[in-house]
Amino acid sequence: xxxxxxxxxxxxxxxxxxxxxxxxxxxxxxxxxxxxxxxxxxxxxxxxxxxxxxxxxxxxxxxxxxxxxxxxxxxxxxxxxxxxxxxxxxxxxxxxxxxxxxxxxxxxxxxxx
Amino acid sequence: xxxxxxxxxxxxxxxxxxxxxxxxxxxxxxxxxxxxxxxxxxxxxxxxxxxxxxxxxxxxxxxxxxxxxxxxxxxxxxxxxxxxxxxxxxxxxxxxxxxxxxxxxxxxxxxx
Numbered sequence: 001x002x003x004x005x006x007x008x009x010x011x012x013x014x015x016x017x018x019x020x021x022x023x024x025x026x027x028x029x030x031x032x033x034x035x036x037x038x039x040x041x042x043x044x045x046x047x048x049x050x051x052x053x054x055x056x057x058x059x060x061x062x063x064x065x066x067x068x069x070x071x072x073x074x075x076x077x078x079x080x081x082x083x084x085x086x087x088x089x090x091x092x093x094x095x096x097x098x099x100x101x102x103x104x105x106x107x108x109x110x111x112x113x
Numbered sequence: 114x115x116x117x118x119x120x121x122x123x124x125x126x127x128x129x130x131x132x133x134x135x136x137x138x139x140x141x142x143x144x145x146x147x148x149x150x151x152x153x154x155x156x157x158x159x160x161x162x163x164x165x166x167x168x169x170x171x172x173x174x175x176x177x178x179x180x181x182x183x184x185x186x187x188x189x190x191x192x193x194x195x196x197x198x199x200x201x202x203x204x205x206x207x208x209x210x211x212x213x214x215x216x217x218x219x220x221x222x223x224x225x
Contacts, residue, residue, distance in 0.1 A: 034213070043117075043204045043216030044156060087156075100146065100158035100169055101214060 004088045009108040012078045020073040020107055022088030027068050030092050034101070035062065035073045037084040044087065044103070047073065083111045115139040117217035119205050125223045126195050134190045134220045138207030145188045146206040146214065147180065149173070156204065162188065192222075200224045 005023040012018040024033065034049040048055055048062045050071075055062040061074040075082055087106040093099050118137045126132045138145055147159040160170040162180055179191045188207070192199055202221050208214040 038156070041218075043206075043218045046213035046215065049213065100161055100171075101148075101156075102158065103148075103156040105155055 004090060004104055006086070006088055006104065006107045008105065009110065011110045011112065012075075012082075014080060014111055014113050015077050018075040018078045018082070018109065018111075020075075020086050020088075020109065021070065022072070023070045024088070024090055025069045027090060028092075031090040032093065033062065033064060033068075033071050034089045034091055035060070036087045036089060036101070036103075037082075038087070038106070039081075039084045044101075047086070049091075078109075078111045080111050080113065083109055085109070115215075117205055117207055117215050119203075119217035119220050121220060122218070123221045123223070125225060128197055128224050129194050132192050132195055132222065134192075134203050134205075134222070136188045136190075136205030136207075136217060137186055138188055138205065139215055140186070142207035142209045142215075144168075144208045144214075145180075145182065146208075147190045148204045148206065148216075149201040150204065150219075151201045159190070159203075195222075195224045197224050 032049050032051050035047040036044040037047050038044045048057050048060050050062045050064055063072045085106040085108050087103050089101050120135045145162040148156050150156045158171050160174045161168045177193045181189050200223050202219040204216050204219045206214040206216045
């Protein structure tokens with residue numbers, strides 16, 4: 001599986017937008033970009049995924065660079081509950097169900113009131 | 114919303130003892146997984162299970178580990194003879210075609 005690179009940590013203020021970057025310069029044409037997050041003392045939670053086009057859902061937006069070598073997870077208004085470790089993961093399968101997920105260290109997001 | 118449930122939430126076991134971690138995946142899911150996370154470290158893949166057999170396993174998943182889907186609802190991870198280094202959070206996950214994996218909240222395994 002191709003590798004991803006994320007900042008170790010980021011800080012945000014409550015109710016402000018957060019842009020979490022991820023570099024995946026060796027991504028292959030068939031890799032989907034997935035984002036999961038892990039709140040303290042919980043299991044990983046699916047956030048969003050995409051292939052080439054930008055994606056929106058109720059939790060977040062995913063902006064994918066035209067060359068697909070990077071992507072950005074956007075939380076439009078951070079809340080205290082969004083404080084978590086965010087993982088950017090590449091998977092050959094749509095939705096990621098048909099293969100194991102390779103987790104990196106992720107980005108630890110802190111949200112200040 | 115359907116959830117993956119894991120029991121127990123915390124398991125304390127003496128080194129050398131057998132332990133079974135239990136998971137109830139989401140009912141219409143077809144793919145099943147175990148991951149583990151040693152305190153302060155990354156989430157690591159252990160094994161995937163599909164169509165009643167192991168489809169992939171990592172180097173961590175050695176002969177001491179086994180998985181089973183004994184009935185239509187449970188998915189278990191057995192460690193035959195636990196070691197101190199098996200202490201970790203163990204996460205079960207399940208999924209189906211074209212949908213993301215859903216994780217349980219884990220079982221914390223403490224080996225004394």
